[in-house]
Amino acid sequence: MLTYMLTRVFRAALTILLVMTFAFVVLRLSGDPAAIMLGPDAPTDSVDAFRAEWGLDDPIWKQYFAYLKSIAQLDFGISMRDRSSAIMLVLERLPATLALTVPTLLIQLGIGIPAGVYAALHRQSVADRGVIMLSIFGFTIPSFVMGLLLVLVFAVTLGWLPSGGQDSWRHAILPILTMSVGGIGILARFSRSAMIEVMGQPYIRTAMAKGLSWRDVVWKHALPNASVPIVTIVGFMVGSLIAGAVVVESIFSWPGIGRLLIVSVSNRDLAVVQCLLLVIASSMVIANLCVDFAYGLLDPRLRAKTTAH
Amino acid sequence: MTFVSIRDLKVAFDGVHVLHGIDLTVARGEAVGLVGESGCGKSVTWLAALGLLPGKATVSGSVTVEGQQLIGAARASVEAVRGGRIAMIFQDPSSSLNPVRTVGRQICESLALHRGLDGRARRAEAVRLLDMVGIPDAARRVDLYPHEFSGGQCQRVMIAMALAGEPDLLIADEPTTALDATIQAQILDLLSTLRRETGMAMVFISHDLGAVGAICERVNVMYAGRIVESGDIAPMFERPRHPYTQGLFDAIPRLDGTRNRLIPITGTVPDPRRMPDGCAFAPRCTKASAFCTDTRPDLKPQTDGRDLACFHPVAHQQTVAGEERRRIPA
Ligand SMILES: Nc1ncnc2c1ncn2[C@@H]1O[C@H](COP(=O)(O)OP(=O)(O)OP(=O)(O)O)[C@@H](O)[C@H]1O
Numbered sequence: 133m134l135t136y137m138l139t140r141v142f143r144a145a146l147t148i149l150l151v152m153t154f155a156f157v158v159l160r161l162s163g164d165p166a167a168i169m170l171g172p173d174a175p176t177d178s179v180d181a182f183r184a185e186w187g188l189d190d191p192i193w194k195q196y197f198a199y200l201k202s203i204a205q206l207d208f209g210i211s212m213r214d215r216s217s218a219i220m221l222v223l224e225r226l227p228a229t230l231a232l233t234v235p236t237l238l239i240q241l242g243i244g245i246p247a248g249v250y251a252a253l254h255r256q257s258v259a260d261r262g263v264i265m266l267s268i269f270g271f272t273i274p275s276f277v278m279g280l281l282l283v284l285v286f287a288v289t290l291g292w293l294p295s296g297g298q299d300s301w302r303h304a305i306l307p308i309l310t311m312s313v314g315g316i317g318i319l320a321r322f323s324r325s326a327m328i329e330v331m332g333q334p335y336i337r338t339a340m341a342k343g344l345s346w347r348d349v350v351w352k353h354a355l356p357n358a359s360v361p362i363v364t365i366v367g368f369m370v371g372s373l374i375a376g377a378v379v380v381e382s383i384f385s386w387p388g389i390g391r392l393l394i395v396s397v398s399n400r401d402l403a404v405v406q407c408l409l410l411v412i413a414s415s416m417v418i419a420n421l422c423v424d425f426a427y428g429l430l431d432p433r434l435r436a437k438t439t440a441h
Numbered sequence: 442m443t444f445v446s447i448r449d450l451k452v453a454f455d456g457v458h459v460l461h462g463i464d465l466t467v468a469r470g471e472a473v474g475l476v477g478e479s480g481c482g483k484s485v486t487w488l489a490a491l492g493l494l495p496g497k498a499t500v501s502g503s504v505t506v507e508g509q510q511l512i513g514a515a516r517a518s519v520e521a522v523r524g525g526r527i528a529m530i531f532q533d534p535s536s537s538l539n540p541v542r543t544v545g546r547q548i549c550e551s552l553a554l555h556r557g558l559d560g561r562a563r564r565a566e567a568v569r570l571l572d573m574v575g576i577p578d579a580a581r582r583v584d585l586y587p588h589e590f591s592g593g594q595c596q597r598v599m600i601a602m603a604l605a606g607e608p609d610l611l612i613a614d615e616p617t618t619a620l621d622a623t624i625q626a627q628i629l630d631l632l633s634t635l636r637r638e639t640g641m642a643m644v645f646i647s648h649d650l651g652a653v654g655a656i657c658e659r660v661n662v663m664y665a666g667r668i669v670e671s672g673d674i675a676p677m678f679e680r681p682r683h684p685y686t687q688g689l690f691d692a693i694p695r696l697d698g699t700r701n702r703l704i705p706i707t708g709t710v711p712d713p714r715r716m717p718d719g720c721a722f723a724p725r726c727t728k729a730s731a732f733c734t735d736t737r738p739d740l741k742p743q744t745d746g747r748d749l750a751c752f753h754p755v756a757h758q759q760t761v762a763g764e765e766r767r768r769i770p771a
Pocket residue numbers: 454459477478479480481482483484485486495532615713
C-alpha cells in the first residue's frame with residue numbers, strides 16, 4: 133500500500149511538472165511581455181531595459197532552469213505589472229473562487245447522486261425519464277450559455293438577483309447555479325447507470341434472497357458497489373471545477389482566480405500565469421490522487437492488486 | 442405434508458411468455474429434482490416464486506408456503522419468507538457474493554436477520570457455519586473477501602449463508618455447474634450430508650440427471666416453460682415415459698463407456714416468442730403425430746402414480762437398469 137501511494141504521489145508530481153513546463157514554453161513563445169506591458173510605441177531603450185530586467189533575452193532553457201530553481205526554493209516570482217508577489221496575488225483571489233466552487237460541489241453531489249440513484253431504482257417511471265432529460269439538458273448546455281440565460285431570466289427580466297459583482301451572498305447565487313448545472317447532469321447520469329449496473333448483479337439477488345429489506349439491499353449492498361464508478365466521476369469534476377470557474381467568473385465579474393487568469397494572460401504577466409496554472413494543475417492532480425486512495429478504501433479487490441505490486 | 446405449493450405459475454418478460462403454468466409441490470423434508478435443458482425456465486420458476494425477478498417480469502399464478510400466498514403479497518411478508526423459510530443458492534457462486542463485504546459480514550447479516558444473534562455469538566456462529574461447510578481455517582478466513590476464495594469455496598460460503606437462516610427449504614439452482622468435476626462431487630456430497638443432518642427440504646435444479654438421481658426422491662422434468670413429466674425417482678429412471686425424458690437419459694454419457702449409446706436430442710429448444718401450437722416438444726419428437734402438433738397435452742396423473750403430458754408415451758420393452766443411471770457422487 134505504501135509503495136502504491138508513493139508511486140501515485142510521484143506520478144502526480146511528474147504530471148504537475150509536465151504541465152508547468154508546457155505552460156512555460158507556450159507562454160514564452162506566444163508573445164512578448166515587454167511589447168504588451170509597455171505598449172507598442174515604447175522607446176527601444178526602455179524595452180531593452182525591461183527585457184534585461186526580467187531576463188527575457190536569455191535563451192529559453194536558461195530561463196527555464198532559473199524558473200525551476202526559484203520554484204524549488206518556493207519562490208514563485210513577482211508580477212511584472214505591479215511587482216507584488218505572484219503567489220500572494222493568487223492566494224488573495226483563491227477564497228473568492230472557493231466561495232463559488234465549494235458550494236457548487238456540494239450542490240452537485242447533493243442533487244446529482246440522489247437523483248441518479250432514485251432514477252435507477254425507479255426505472256421507466258416519470259421521475260426516471262425526467263432525470264434523464266434534465267441531465268442531458270444539464271451537461272449539453274455550455275456554461276456561458278447557461279450563465280447568460282440565468283442572467284436574462286433572474287437578473288434582467290425578473291430582477292430578483294444581481295447579474296454580477298461580489299457584494300453579498302446574493303451575488304453568488306447565479307454563478308453557483310451556472311456552475312452546478314452541468315455537474316449535476318453528469319453525476320445524475322453516471323450514478324444512474326452505475327446503480328442500474330450494480331442492481332443487475334447476482335450478489336444483489338443474493339442479498340434479496342437472504343431476506344434483507346429493500347432498504348438494506350440498496351444501502352448496504354448496492355450503494356457501496358456503485359460508489360466506485362461514482363467516485364471516479366466526482367474526481368474528474370473536482371479537478372475541473374477551478375478550471376470551470378474561469379468561464380463563470382468572467383461572465384459574472386466575480387473577482388476570483390479565473391478572472392485573474394484572464395487578465396494575467398492578456399498582459400503576459402508570466403509569473404502570475406505560471407502560478408495560477410500551478411494551482412489549477414495541482415487541484416486536478418490532487419483530486420485524482422484522492423480518487424486513487426478512495427478506490428483502495430472502497431474496493432478490496434483493488435486494494436489487493438495494489439499491495440501485490 | 443405440502444410445504445410449498447406452486448399452482449399455474451406463469452411468467453412473461455416484456456410480453457414474452459417463458460413459463461406457461463407450472464404446477465409443483467415440495468413436501469417438508471423431501472428432495473425434489475428439477476431438470477431440463479438450458480433456458481427451459483428452471484431458474485425463473487423459483488426466482489418468480491420468491492419474487493426475485495426484475496421488475497419487467499410479469500408473474501401470475503399462486504405460490505403458497507404452508508398456505509401463505511406469496512404472489513402479490515406485501516413486500517415485507519415475502520421478505521420474511523426469503524432466507525428464513527426458503528433459502529436459495531445460485532449457479533455462479535463467485536459473482537453471487539458481494540465483492541466489497543467480507544464473507545463473515547455477509548453471513549452475519551443472515552444470522553442477525555433470522556436468528557437475532559449479535560456480537561461475539563454471531564461471529565462464532567459464522568465461523569462454525571464456515572467450518573461446517575468445509576472452509577479450512579475458518580476462524581481466520583471469516584474476515585476475507587469473496588475474491589480471496591476459489592469458486593468451490595464461494596459456493597460453500599453461499600451454502601453457509603443459506604444455512605444461517607435455518608431454512609425449511611433450500612433451493613439449489615445448479616450449484617455445481619460453474620465448478621470442475623471433483624469440486625462438483627464434493628459440493629453435492631456436502632448438500633446431501635447437510636440435508637440429512639438438518640432435515641430441511643431441498644429443490645435441486647440441474648442438467649445432471651445422475652446427480653439428481655443420487656440426491657432426490659422425486660423429479661420434475663421441464664420443457665419450454667412446462668412440466669412434462671414428474672414422479673418418484675426410481676420409476677422415472679427405470680421407465681421414463683415422456684420422449685423428452687427418455688431423450689435426456691439417452692444423452693447421459695454412460696459409465697461403461699460405450700460411446701454409441703450417447704444419443705443427443707436432435708433440434709433445439711423452441712424460441713419463447715414462437716411457441717408451437719401443440720406439444721412444444723413435437724418438432725423434435727420421433728413419436729410425434731399430426732395430433733401432437735395441433736393439440737397440447739396437459740399434465741395428467743397416470744395409473745403408475747406419476748404425472749405425464751404426452752399423447753404417445755414411450756412404451757417399455759427395452760429396459761435399461763435404472764440403478765446404473767444413478768451416479769453416486771464421490
Ligand atoms: N431477466 C430476464 N429477462 C428476459 N428473459 C429472461 C430473463 N431471465 C430469464 N429469461 C428467459 O427465460 C427463459 C428461462 O430462463 P431460465 O434462466 O429459467 O432457464 P434455466 O432453465 O434456468 O436455464 P439454465 O440451465 O441455463 O440456467 C429463457 O428463455 C430466458 O431467456
